[in-house]
Amino acid sequence: MRLLRPRGVYAPQEDTELLAQAARDELRTLRSQPRVEVLDVGTGTGALALLAAECGAARVTAVDISWRAVLAARYNAWRLGLPVVVRHGDLTEPVEGRHFDLILSNPPYVLSPGPARGAERTWNAGADGRQVLDRICARAPDLLRDSGVLLLVQSALCGVDATLDTLRDRGLSARVELRSTIPFGPVMARHAKWLEERGLIAPDERKEDLVVIRAQRV
Secondary structure: OOOOOOOOOOOOOHHHHHHHHHHHHHHHHHOOOOOOEEEEEOOOOOHHHHHHHHOOOOEEEEEEOOHHHHHHHHHHHHHHOOOEEEEEOOOOHHHOOOOEEEEEEOOOOEOOOOOOOHHHHHOEOOOOOOOOHHHHHHHHHHHEEEEEEEEEEEEHHHOHHHHHHHHHHOOEEEEEEEEEEEEOOHHHHHOHHHHHHOOOOOOOOOEEEEEEEEEEEO
8 A cells, every 4th residue: 555654654664564464364364253343553654454444344443642643544544445433542542442353553662762752752662662562461452352352563672471471461362473583774773782782682683573462352
C-alpha cells in the first residue's frame, strides 16, 4: 500500500512487515468466525489496521495518541475505501469495555539514553525500551475475547522474556511467533556505543533481532 505519512508519523518498516506477516496468518485462521473484530494500538499511518480490513475483518478499530497519525490513518482508509474506524487516545483508553478477537501493536521500543522529544516519541521508549511495551502488556489482555490473540513486535534488546513473563502472568499463553535479524538503522547506529557500554550488544555488533510475540487468552 502507498500511504500518506505526514512528518512525525512512524513510517512502516521491517517491523511493520514482520507483524503484518503474522497478522495475515492469524486472520486466515479467523475467516470461519463471524464478525471478527480487530484493534490496532498505535496505528501510525494505519498500515496494520488497513491490512486487517483488507483481509476481511468485520470491524477494525485503530488508535493513536498523535492527531497527525489519526488524521493520516483516516485519510488512508478513506482513499483505499476500507472500513477502519480511527480513534484518538492513549493506547487502549478509547476502547475500554470492548473486546477483540485480534489486537495488533507495533509500539515504540527503541532503547534510548535520552527523553523522547517531538517525532522521537514514535520510536523512543526509554533506557530499557519498555515504556510503552509494559503498558500494552498490562492493558491488552483485558480486551481480548476468549481465545483472542495479541500480536506485538519488539526488539529482542528490550527483553523478550520480560514480555512473555508479563503476558503469562496476565493469564495468556505466550510464545515467540516470528523472528528476523536486521541491520541497525540510523537511530540504533547512533546509540551503538551506548548499547555496548551497557553490555547489551557485543563490540562492533550492528544487528538486532526483531521478534513478534503471540499471546492468546485460553
